[in-house]
Amino acid sequence: MRTQSSFEFPVSLIKHYLYCPRIPYFVLVLGFKERTTELMINGREKHSKVLKKMKSNGWNVNAFLKSEKYNIYGYVDAFRKEENGYAVMELKDTNYKKRILKIHLYQAAAYGLLVEENFGRVYKLIVKYNDKEICKPFTRGIKNYVVSIINKIHRIHEIGLVSIKIDKSKCYNCGFRNRCKEI
Numbered sequence: 001m002r003t004q005s006s007f008e009f010p011v012s013l014i015k016h017y018l019y020c021p022r023i024p025y026f027v028l029v030l031g032f033k034e035r036t037t038e039l040m041i042n043g044r045e046k047h048s049k050v051l052k053k054m055k056s057n058g059w060n061v062n063a064f065l066k067s068e069k070y071n072i073y074g075y076v077d078a079f080r081k082e083e084n085g086y087a088v089m090e091l092k093d094t095n096y097k098k099r100i101l102k103i104h105l106y107q108a109a110a111y112g113l114l115v116e117e118n119f120g121r122v123y124k125l126i127v128k129y130n131d132k133e134i135c136k137p138f139t140r141g142i143k144n145y146v147v148s149i150i151n152k153i154h155r156i157h158e159i160g161l162v163s164i165k166i167d168k169s170k171c172y173n174c175g176f177r178n179r180c181k182e183i
C-alpha cells in the first residue's frame with residue numbers, strides 16, 4: 001500500500017515513534033532536535049569500526065536509500081544478497097533486552113522496505129546486539145505493521161498529534177525530556 005503523503009521523513013522516526021509517539025511530533029511539527037550525548041558520539045565510532053569489518057565480509061554497509069513508495073529514507077547499516085534474497089542487518093551498541101526488541105525490529109523492517117524497493121526481495125531481518133543476534137523472517141505481518149507506523153507518522157505531520165497514552169517509565173531516558181516539559 002503506497003502512502004498518500006508526498007512528505008519524506010527519516011527511518012529513525014519510526015524508532016522514535018515506537019518509543020513515544022510524541023517524538024515525531026516534536027521533530028516534524030515543532031522542529032526540535034534530540035540532544036547528542038557523549039554515549040552517542042562514542043557509539044558512532046564503534047559502529048563505524050564494526051561496519052568496516054562487515055564490508056570486508058561482503059556486506060553493503062552504511063548505504064543511503066530512499067523509498068518513493070513510502071516516502072522514507074535512511075542509512076541502512078548493512079545488507080547483502082544471499083541464496084533466498086537479501087538479509088538486512090541493524091546494529092545496536094547495547095545488550096539485548098526483550099522490551100526494546102520491538103523498536104529495533106521495526107526500524108530494521110523499515111530498512112527492509114528500502115532495500116526491497118531498491119534492490120529486491122528481503123527475506124531476513126537481523127538485529128545485532130553486543131551479546132546476541134536476533135533473526136526474523138521479513139513476513140507480510142511485519143511489513144504491514146511497519147507500513148501502518150509510517151502512515152501514522154505521515155498523519156502526525158499532516159494533522160498534528162492526536163491524544164496518545166504516554167508510558168511515563170520511558171521519560172527518564174528520553175532524549176527529548178527537557179523539551180517535553182516545555183509543552
Ligand code: SF4
Pocket residue numbers: 019020021022023166167168170171172174175176177180
Ligand atoms: S519525555 Fe516522555 S512523554 Fe516526553 S517525549 Fe519523551 S518519552 Fe514521550
